Amino acid sequence: MTGRTGARTETRGTPPAEPGPGGTAPPPPPAPPVAVALAHEIVPPALLDWIARLGPDLATLCGYQMGLCDAEGAPGRPGPAAGPDRRTPEGTDASGRPGGGKLVRPALALATAAAAGAEPKEALPAALAAELVHNFTLLHDDVMDGDRVRRHRPAAWVRFGTPLAILAGDGLLALAFEVLSSHPAPGGAEVTGDLARALRQLCLGQGRDLLAAAVPPTAGSAPPGSPGAAPGTEDTAAGTVPEISPEDCLRTLEAKTGALLGFACRAGAAYAGAPLAAQEAFERFGSRLGLAFQLQDDVLGIWGRPGRTGKPALSDLRARKRSAPVVAALASGTAPGRRLAKLYARPDPLGEDELALAADLVEAAGGRDWTLAEAERWREAGWESLRPLELSATGLAGLRELTGRLTDRSS
Amino acid sequence: MTGRTGARTETRGTPPAEPGPGGTAPPPPPAPPVAVALAHEIVPPALLDWIARLGPDLATLCGYQMGLCDAEGAPGRPGPAAGPDRRTPEGTDASGRPGGGKLVRPALALATAAAAGAEPKEALPAALAAELVHNFTLLHDDVMDGDRVRRHRPAAWVRFGTPLAILAGDGLLALAFEVLSSHPAPGGAEVTGDLARALRQLCLGQGRDLLAAAVPPTAGSAPPGSPGAAPGTEDTAAGTVPEISPEDCLRTLEAKTGALLGFACRAGAAYAGAPLAAQEAFERFGSRLGLAFQLQDDVLGIWGRPGRTGKPALSDLRARKRSAPVVAALASGTAPGRRLAKLYARPDPLGEDELALAADLVEAAGGRDWTLAEAERWREAGWESLRPLELSATGLAGLRELTGRLTDRSS
Numbered sequence: 001m002t003g004r005t006g007a008r009t010e011t012r013g014t015p016p017a018e019p020g021p022g023g024t025a026p027p028p029p030p031a032p033p034v035a036v037a038l039a040h041e042i043v044p045p046a047l048l049d050w051i052a053r054l055g056p057d058l059a060t061l062c063g064y065q066m067g068l069c070d071a072e073g074a075p076g077r078p079g080p081a082a083g084p085d086r087r088t089p090e091g092t093d094a095s096g097r098p099g100g101g102k103l104v105r106p107a108l109a110l111a112t113a114a115a116a117g118a119e120p121k122e123a124l125p126a127a128l129a130a131e132l133v134h135n136f137t138l139l140h141d142d143v144m145d146g147d148r149v150r151r152h153r154p155a156a157w158v159r160f161g162t163p164l165a166i167l168a169g170d171g172l173l174a175l176a177f178e179v180l181s182s183h184p185a186p187g188g189a190e191v192t193g194d195l196a197r198a199l200r201q202l203c204l205g206q207g208r209d210l211l212a213a214a215v216p217p218t219a220g221s222a223p224p225g226s227p228g229a230a231p232g233t234e235d236t237a238a239g240t241v242p243e244i245s246p247e248d249c250l251r252t253l254e255a256k257t258g259a260l261l262g263f264a265c266r267a268g269a270a271y272a273g274a275p276l277a278a279q280e281a282f283e284r285f286g287s288r289l290g291l292a293f294q295l296q297d298d299v300l301g302i303w304g305r306p307g308r309t310g311k312p313a314l315s316d317l318r319a320r321k322r323s324a325p326v327v328a329a330l331a332s333g334t335a336p337g338r339r340l341a342k343l344y345a346r347p348d349p350l351g352e353d354e355l356a357l358a359a360d361l362v363e364a365a366g367g368r369d370w371t372l373a374e375a376e377r378w379r380e381a382g383w384e385s386l387r388p389l390e391l392s393a394t395g396l397a398g399l400r401e402l403t404g405r406l407t408d409r410s411s
Numbered sequence: 412m413t414g415r416t417g418a419r420t421e422t423r424g425t426p427p428a429e430p431g432p433g434g435t436a437p438p439p440p441p442a443p444p445v446a447v448a449l450a451h452e453i454v455p456p457a458l459l460d461w462i463a464r465l466g467p468d469l470a471t472l473c474g475y476q477m478g479l480c481d482a483e484g485a486p487g488r489p490g491p492a493a494g495p496d497r498r499t500p501e502g503t504d505a506s507g508r509p510g511g512g513k514l515v516r517p518a519l520a521l522a523t524a525a526a527a528g529a530e531p532k533e534a535l536p537a538a539l540a541a542e543l544v545h546n547f548t549l550l551h552d553d554v555m556d557g558d559r560v561r562r563h564r565p566a567a568w569v570r571f572g573t574p575l576a577i578l579a580g581d582g583l584l585a586l587a588f589e590v591l592s593s594h595p596a597p598g599g600a601e602v603t604g605d606l607a608r609a610l611r612q613l614c615l616g617q618g619r620d621l622l623a624a625a626v627p628p629t630a631g632s633a634p635p636g637s638p639g640a641a642p643g644t645e646d647t648a649a650g651t652v653p654e655i656s657p658e659d660c661l662r663t664l665e666a667k668t669g670a671l672l673g674f675a676c677r678a679g680a681a682y683a684g685a686p687l688a689a690q691e692a693f694e695r696f697g698s699r700l701g702l703a704f705q706l707q708d709d710v711l712g713i714w715g716r717p718g719r720t721g722k723p724a725l726s727d728l729r730a731r732k733r734s735a736p737v738v739a740a741l742a743s744g745t746a747p748g749r750r751l752a753k754l755y756a757r758p759d760p761l762g763e764d765e766l767a768l769a770a771d772l773v774e775a776a777g778g779r780d781w782t783l784a785e786a787e788r789w790r791e792a793g794w795e796s797l798r799p800l801e802l803s804a805t806g807l808a809g810l811r812e813l814t815g816r817l818t819d820r821s822s
Binding site for chain 1: 465466580581586595610614
């Protein structure tokens with residue numbers, strides 16, 4: 001599976017330029033959603049103020065991690081991450097603003113506050129806390145997963161060493177709670193408790209991922225008589241059926257990505273002064289949208305175009321990640337699923353032909369269709385959670401504009 | 412310097428038995444202070460309940476880290492850490508209770524609540540949060556510092572792997588904030604904000620340590636004309652004068668140990684319903700006592716008897732730590748200080764004779780006396796912070812009983 005909090009999406013802002021169809025110039029990008037534009041205006045300066053509290057060395061590391069400075073602390077978007085994107089103006093990221101990542105979570109917090117009837121900037125503390133925690137997860141997950149590249153640059157632990165990267169993550173967590181407690185939400189809303197719960201969910205999700213990766217699939221572990229265990233056929237020769245059910249996979253993705261997006265929305269509503277029931281509805285909305293977003297991302301991790309994803313084609317298969325389409329295919333009980341299990345159980349790296357074959361097997365086993373259908377189901381369920389709130393058309397439009405950009409990326 | 416939060420003290424509970432003077436049986440140990448006994452009664456079961464929220468695998472790791480179970484999750488004090496202590500009954504730790512570390516921070520929180528006039532158990536959330544954060548720092552610091560042994564057993568990262576150890580630390584932090592926010596202190600005291608600030612201080616202190624360790628002393632870095640730079644003498648041939656001033660050292664120790672003990676006391680007072688000014692006074696008390704405690708510990712790291720410290724003699728010198736006595740000696744401008752700098756600059760390991768010489772040089776340069784004097788100064792300053800509060804004799808006696816045990820260990 002992919003990073004704890006939609007990690008891959010962070011690498012997608014600024015891939016190299018690609019010619020449009022037929023070699024013509026790319027079409028002009030759409031304007032960024034209002035909440036995204038506001039997030040890019042008010043969040044990076046505030047982040048810089050907060051991370052300065054960690055002292056110059058950790059602040060530089062955190063700024064580098066967040067794309068706010070280079071590894072020496074010089075401000076602005078650093079070299080390797082800069083570059084035109086066919087969906088965005090040159091030198092900006094997918095949101096149309098320079099530097100600082102896509103700020104998905106801050107934008108969600110601000111848009112939620114607007115939908116809840118407040119000035120979006122009232123939710124700045126929620127926006128900052130969500131982004132600080134997001135970067136905490138990226139710092140620590142990159143260490144835990146051994147991922148060496150982040151936003152087209154060396155991961156922070158590669159550049160600054162593992163100890164400082166761990167410590168910087170800890171520092172960002174401290175700041176997240178400090179932001180919230182120094183700017184209490186109106187009406188005594190318990191946002192620090194909400195963040196603590198979300199943080200625990202993030203840890204649970206990452207733990208499931210780590211443990212699933214650590215336990216090699218057991219030969220013959222499928223129950224006798226199950227499709228995966230059909231004896232005496234070539235398909236079961238490898239005998240490896242990873243013990244992750246599609247339901248487990250959804251639970252993990254919800255914990256890893258849904259929890260923090262759920263927090264961003266809930267806290268956005270809390271800072272807007274929304275009542276508890278509305279905060280809870282917004283949390284469900286964010287959590288379900290986050291799950292849809294991550295499922296979509298797992299599809300892109302196999303079939304996304306490198307020019308858009310910023311990653312090599314088939315990268316999740318190359319790393320033999322058990323992303324949602326793969327899990328669904330392995331659990332499908334189909335012949336392509338069993339052939340995929342064999343490929344995944346091979347100790348040696350897969351060649352290009354085998355990677356292409358693996359992608360075809362995932363698709364033939366129904367893994368792609370299942371994942372896209374689940375993404376759609378959770379997107380719909382997310383919107384369903386907001387129905388009791390009777391939001392204004394304007395507020396809803398802002399949320400739809402933002403989340404449509406997030407989850408409608410099936411190319 | 413030593414661990415972020417008085418790490419060494421955690422390894423001292425259960426060294427092998429030593430005969431008393433003249434080979435007679437050891438004297439019976441004194442009864443543990445009241446707050447320590449209470450902490451050992453109510454804190455471990457509550458910790459086990461909380462860590463269960465992280466799921467079975469992380470809970471086992473956390474229980475192992477805290478000395479509440481073995482590496483397979485079986486309850487009780489695990490083998491290698493068990494054993495008689497000449498100051499405590501067999502099979503118990505220095506506090507006279509089985510398992511679970513010494514619970515210094517929880518005991519401080521409970522004793523502070525009592526001193527502030529409440530039932531000590533009212534401060535259980537403060538006690539739990541402090542102990543959870545303490546173990547978070549141990550988990551992460553052991554990874555960052557590469558320390559392989561903790562409480563006479565393999566450190567958690569050695570036993571469970573670095574990724575899970577990092578993640579478990581993150582999980583403990585989440586729980587600490589969850590404990591506090593799910594049990595708000597009376598009168599709206601902002602304990603989560605207090606914890607966030609303390610956590611940031613812990614990170615700042617650890618960052619100073621990491622960065623000081625990472626930068627090798629520069630040849631000839633002492634300013635011309637300063638005692639360390641006297642040219643042409645044998646003493647300066649190594650040319651390495653570590654650029655840590657005694658004041659820097661005190662600041663780092665205060666951040667690494669003082670901050671969390673300060674939080675434990677402040678939060679103990681907050682849960683006792685003490686007014687803000689009293690909370691602040693108790694925080695200063697805890698922070699200063701913590702500094703005294705760590706300075707004392709740094710003396711034991713060189714001159715402590717292995718039977719009491721649970722570490723080999725001269726262990727801090729062997730690791731060439733820049734603990735407080737060493738920093739003071741290096742900055743002393745004395746001939747022994749310059750000889751010590753030469754020894755510390757040697758690339759090869761120091762032999763036993765050289766280690767003994769180094770200890771003598773630290774002492775001759777005044778490093779031991781300075782550290783003990785500073786410990787005394789900060790202990791006194793700690794008590795001074797409580798003077799405006801006009802505490803009851805009983806409340807003060809409980810605190811004195813507890814902190815006397817902590818800081819009066821100069822043998």
